[in-house]
Amino acid sequence: xxxxxxxxxxxxxxxxxxxxxxxxxxxxxxxxxxxxxxxxxxxxxxxxxxxxxxxxxxxxxxxxxxxxxxxxxxxxxxxxxxxxxxxxxxxxxxxxxxxxxxxxxxxxxxxxxxxxxxxxxxxxxxxxxxxxxxxxxxxxxxxxxxxxxxxxxxxxxxxxxxxxxxxxxxxxxxxxxxxxxxxxxxxxxxxxxxxxxxxxxxxxxxxxxxxxxxxxxxxxxxxxxxxxxxxxxxxxxxxxxxxxxxxxxxxxxxxxxxxxxxxxxxxxxxxxxxxxxxxxxxxxxxxxxxxxxxxxxxxxxxxxxxxxxxxxxxxxxxxxxxxxxxxxxxxxxxxxxxxxxxxxxxxxxxxxxxxxxxxxxxxx
Numbered sequence: 001x002x003x004x005x006x007x008x009x010x011x012x013x014x015x016x017x018x019x020x021x022x023x024x025x026x027x028x029x030x031x032x033x034x035x036x037x038x039x040x041x042x043x044x045x046x047x048x049x050x051x052x053x054x055x056x057x058x059x060x061x062x063x064x065x066x067x068x069x070x071x072x073x074x075x076x077x078x079x080x081x082x083x084x085x086x087x088x089x090x091x092x093x094x095x096x097x098x099x100x101x102x103x104x105x106x107x108x109x110x111x112x113x114x115x116x117x118x119x120x121x122x123x124x125x126x127x128x129x130x131x132x133x134x135x136x137x138x139x140x141x142x143x144x145x146x147x148x149x150x151x152x153x154x155x156x157x158x159x160x161x162x163x164x165x166x167x168x169x170x171x172x173x174x175x176x177x178x179x180x181x182x183x184x185x186x187x188x189x190x191x192x193x194x195x196x197x198x199x200x201x202x203x204x205x206x207x208x209x210x211x212x213x214x215x216x217x218x219x220x221x222x223x224x225x226x227x228x229x230x231x232x233x234x235x236x237x238x239x240x241x242x243x244x245x246x247x248x249x250x251x252x253x254x255x256x257x258x259x260x261x262x263x264x265x266x267x268x269x270x271x272x273x274x275x276x277x278x279x280x281x282x283x284x285x286x287x288x289x290x291x292x293x294x295x296x297x298x299x300x301x302x303x304x305x306x307x308x309x310x311x312x313x314x315x316x317x318x319x320x321x322x323x324x325x326x327x328x329x330x331x332x333x334x335x336x337x338x339x340x341x342x343x344x345x346x347x348x349x350x351x352x353x354x355x356x357x358x359x360x361x362x363x364x
Contacts, residue, residue, distance in 0.1 A: 046202055053206040053274045055314045056213050060267035062294040062306035063216050064260040069292065070300035071224055072256050073236030074153070078161030079264050080288035081168045082136040086265025087278040088172075089135055091185035092119060093128035094196070094273060098189050105187065106180045116178045125192060132269045133262055140261030141254065148253045153239075162285045169283035184279025191273055202274070209270045213307075216263055220303050223256075232256055233301075286329075293336050299346025308347050 061083055068074045095104040100123040103112060121127040143164060147157060175181040194201045223229050234242045235249050242249055272278045281287075290313070298309025313335070320328045343350055 046197075046199060049199075049202050049206050050274050051318065053202075053209045054271060055311055056206075056209045057267045057271040057274070058294065058314050059307040059310040060209075060213050060216050060270075061264050061291055062298065062310035063213075063220055063303065064263035064267070065291050065295050066300060066303060066306040067220055067223065067256055067263075068260045069295060070302065070306070071229065071236060072232045072253060073239075074253065074257065075155075075158045075292065076161045076257075076260075077158045077285065077288045077292065078163075078165035079260070079291050080285070081165040081283050082140060082261040082264035083268040083271070083287075084168075084172075084278065084280070084282040085136040085139065086132045086268030087272040087282060088179060088185070088268075089122075089128055089131040089265070090269040090272045091188075091278040092122040092131070093125060094188040094191060095185050096123040097191065098187070104180075104185075106183065106185075107178070110175055112178075119178065129269075132265050136265035137258055137262045140258045144254045144257040145250075148250050148257070162288065165283050165288055166285050169280045169285075172280040172283060180279070182280060184277060184281075185272075186277040186279075188273065188276055196273055196276070205270065205274050209274070212266060212270060216266075217303060217307070224303065228252065228255075290332065293332065293339075295346075297335065297339050297343075297346055299348030302346070302348045305346050305348035312347070 061079065065076065065079055068076055096119075098104070102108075103115060107115075122131070147160065152160065171177055172179045172184075173182050179185075188196050190196055191201065224232070231242065231247060231252050234247075235252060239249055268278075268282070294309040294313050295306045296309070297313060298307065299305025313332070316331070317328060320331060339346065345352075
């Protein structure tokens with residue numbers, strides 16, 4: 001009976017179950033934290049609540065990346081643009097919330113006389129939610145349609161996705177585009193009428209992020225265990241055989257690519273109110289490469305692995321960028337090299353290998 005339980009928990013379903021319980025705990029604990037007075041040893045400060053919320057946003061992005069890279073074999077080096085677009089859509093609403101009838105502060109500074117057409121309606125939260133989904137979703141659909149129809153794949157696809165995010169970053173850096181230039185959006189004060197810095201708002205945003213992560217994990221699990229998931233993995237392993245079997249890879253690749261972009265955008269929208277800023281730096285190609293490293297470190301094609309990778313790398317980054325900021329990129333590059341050479345299946349793959357080894361030794 002005990003062996004059966006252990007074997008169940010060690011499988012992928014067990015990983016999903018344990019991860020679900022852990023994430024639910026992440027929702028409940030911060031809520032109870034509100035009743036704990038400041039200064040108490042068990043009280044979580046606003047800094048830690050925001051930090052954990054930010055890491056969970058990164059975990060959602062890593063999961064989205066795993067769906068296209070780990071399960072479909074499409075390596076994107078441009079997912080940062082979808083994350084940033086979701087963040088900018090939320091940022092537009094937060095900027096309008098400061099003064100719904102006036103111009104955002106950066107437009108006043110640049111002597112803009114009227115609100116641009118694409119800012120119209122952003123003072124409404126529901127419209128902002130639609131923008132969060134539609135803007136990156138439409139970009140991903142159009143980009144993916146032409147790329148996949150032209151059968152661009154492998155390193156060539158990775159290069160053009162990196163070019164896409166670089167072009168978007170350069171566009172958003174320009175003041176005349178109406179997105180705040182290199183400073184982006186900041187100085188947010190409220191969301192849905194509540195102070196954005198209030199402890200209750202912080203915890204609510206944290207809980208919503210945890211629920212979004214649970215939802216993305218369950219959705220990913222549903223997809224990869226369905227017929228759609230089997231087709232996606234077949235495309236990853238042998239796309240030409242899939243075509244010879246009578247399947248057209250285009251709609252499958254386009255669907256998972258667009259869905260992944262939307263999931264990234266939702267993570268970006270949750271990220272901005274917790275961090276308090278969004279600027280074109282989030283579209284940096286280096287950020288998109290870092291997303292791929294999260295997935296590689298955790299383990300491609302495992303769903304849970306990318307969450308672990310995002311948490312590990314983000315935690316190390318938070319410490320390094322404070323203590324030794326000038327060495328972080330070197331450390332990140334070293335991590336990627338070591339994982340590529342010695343942990344091709346990531347942390348989850350290493351755990352599975354050690355588990356099998358332990359079982360073999362026990363039988364012997």
